[in-house]
Amino acid sequence: MAKRDYYEVLGVPKTASPDELKKAFRRAAIEHHPDKGGDEAKFKEVNEAYEVLGNNEKRQRYDQFGHAGVGGAAGGGNPYGGQGQSVNFDFGDLGGFGDLFNSFFGGGFQQQRQRRGRDLQTMIELSFEEAVFGTEKAVRLTHKTNAKDNTLKLKIPAGVDDGNTIRVREHGEQIAEGPSGDLFVQIRVRSHKEFTREGSLILSAIHINMIDAALGAEIDVNTVDGQVRMKIPAGTQSGTDFKLSGHGVPIAENRRGAQIVTVIVDTPTKLNKKEQELLEEFRSSHKKGFWA
Numbered sequence: 001m002a003k004r005d006y007y008e009v010l011g012v013p014k015t016a017s018p019d020e021l022k023k024a025f026r027r028a029a030i031e032h033h034p035d036k037g038g039d040e041a042k043f044k045e046v047n048e049a050y051e052v053l054g055n056n057e058k059r060q061r062y063d064q065f066g067h068a069g070v071g072g073a074a075g076g077g078n079p080y081g082g083q084g085q086s087v088n089f090d091f092g093d094l095g096g097f098g099d100l101f102n103s104f105f106g107g108g109f110q111q112q113r114q115r116r117g118r119d120l121q122t123m124i125e126l127s128f129e130e131a132v133f134g135t136e137k138a139v140r141l142t143h144k145t146n147a148k149d150n151t152l153k154l155k156i157p158a159g160v161d162d163g164n165t166i167r168v169r170e171h172g173e174q175i176a177e178g179p180s181g182d183l184f185v186q187i188r189v190r191s192h193k194e195f196t197r198e199g200s201l202i203l204s205a206i207h208i209n210m211i212d213a214a215l216g217a218e219i220d221v222n223t224v225d226g227q228v229r230m231k232i233p234a235g236t237q238s239g240t241d242f243k244l245s246g247h248g249v250p251i252a253e254n255r256r257g258a259q260i261v262t263v264i265v266d267t268p269t270k271l272n273k274k275e276q277e278l279l280e281e282f283r284s285s286h287k288k289g290f291w292a
Contacts, residue, residue, distance in 0.1 A: 003067050004045070006048075006049035006052055006053050006062060007049075007053070009028070009045055009046060009048075009049040010024040010025055010028055010046065010049050010050065010053065011024055011028065012024045014063070016053075018054070019199075021050065021053050021054055022050075022054065025046065025049075025050040025054065025163070026162075026163040028042075028046040029043065029046055029047070029050075029163055029165070029186070030163065032046055033186070034121065040121075043121075044119065044121075044184075047165050047167075047184055050165075051167065052070050058070050115175060115177065115178040116175065116178050116179045116180070116181055117172050117173035117174050117175045117178065117179070117180045117181035118172060118173040118181045119172045119173070119181040119182045119183070119184060120141065120171075120172040120173055120181060120182075120183050120184070121183075121184045121185075121186065122139060122141065122183065122184075122185055122186070123185070123186040123187075123188055124137050124139060124154070124156075124185055124186075124187065124188070125188045125189075125190060126156065126160070126187060126188070126189050126190065127189075127190055127192075128189060128190060128191070128192035128195055128197075128224070129224055130156065131156075131159075131160050131161065131162070131187070131189045132158065132159065132202075132224050132249050132250070133158050133224070133250075134155070134156050134157050134158035134159070134160070134250075135156045136153055136154065136155050136156065137153075137154050137156060138151050138152070138153055138154075139151070139152045139153075139154050139183075139185065140152075141171070141183070148174075150171075152168070152171060152183075154166070154168065154185060156187075158249075158250040159200070159249050159250040159251070160187050160189075161187070161189065161197070162187060162188060162189040163186075163187065163188075164186075164187040165184050165185065165186055165187065166184075166185040166187065167182055167183070167184055167185075168182065168183040168184075168185060169182050170182065171183040194222060195224065197249065199249070199257070200248050200249045200250075200251050200256070200257025200258075201248050201249070201257050201258060201259070201260055202223075202224065202247065202248045202249060202257070202258075202259040202260070203259070203260050203262070204221075204222065204223075204259060204260075204261055204262070205261070205262040205263075205264055206219065206221055206261055206262075206263060206264070207264045207265075207266050208232060208236075208263060208264070208265060208266065209265070209266055209268070210265055210266070210267060210268070212232060213232065213235075213236045213237070213238070213263070213265040214234065214235065215234055216231075216232055216233050216234035216235075216236070217231075217232045218230070218231050218232065219232060221244070221261055223244060223247040223259055224247065224259075225247055228244060228247070230242060230244065230261065232263065236263055236265070237265070238263065238264055238265035239262065239263070239264070240262070240263045241260050241261065241262050241263075242260070242261045242262075242263065243258050243259075243260060243261075244258060244259040244260075244261060245258045246258065247259040
């Protein structure tokens with residue numbers, strides 16, 4: 001059966017941006033995830049599509065040559081034309097399919113594709129901080145062919161997000177005569193009581209009283225790196241956003257996104273007699289429109 005177009009699998013146009021591809025992948029992965037009653041075959045198809053389209057180099061090859069450009073051709077004529085032409089692609093994830101192409105371009109032909117073990121899937125759960133900074137997790141696997149228990153130490157890179165999938169080559173099902181399959185590790189990130197995330201941004205909110213908002217203040221703000229001191233200018237309005245550079249999610253080596261802190265100004269609901277008198281005096285001593 002011919003493979004479906006990868007853009008069709010993810011439900012996006014060929015002009016889709018990387019962010020649009022990522023969002024489409026997350027939606028499709030959640031929809032088809034076997035743990036949530038989805039179709040396992042479609043889940044693997046979605047992972048395969050995003051592995052190609054989510055990589056700039058592989059996406060360029062796919063856009064130019066189709067499935068053949070990323071190892072999707074299965075027999076037939078040379079899709080690139082010419083006689084004896086040598087074309088180098090990464091077939092490392094295709095379990096022997098590269099050998100078929102090498103012998104084909106060299107003039108030979110391998111009649112039967114080498115067998116390989118089935119791919120396996122598992123899921124690990126991370127805390128918000130583990131996803132931001134990266135961590136190492138022990139993943140226990142049971143290979144169905146020989147019932148042998150394996151514990152794999154898996155390095156989780158900094159900045160992974162909920163719904164991401166990590167592919168570990170040749171740690172899937174083992175077979176007697178042929179390479180092992182691959183392991184696909186689905187990432188789940190637990191929600192945080194204080195922080196949320198949008199890409200490389202970490203979002204949070206902090207409450208201040210109306211006196212600090214009016215007069216200005218310096219307050220301690222929680223970040224994933226610990227508390228930092230943040231200046232509140234005089235006259236700050238409720239809903240104002242402040243940017244803490246370098247306290248977000250890692251983007252690249254030695255580079256991180258920002259934390260966006262939304263200030264919420266609390267209006268007191270219970271005042272004692274003295275506080276009421278002071279506020280009344282303050283109101284009467286200033287003309288209308290002072291707060292504008």
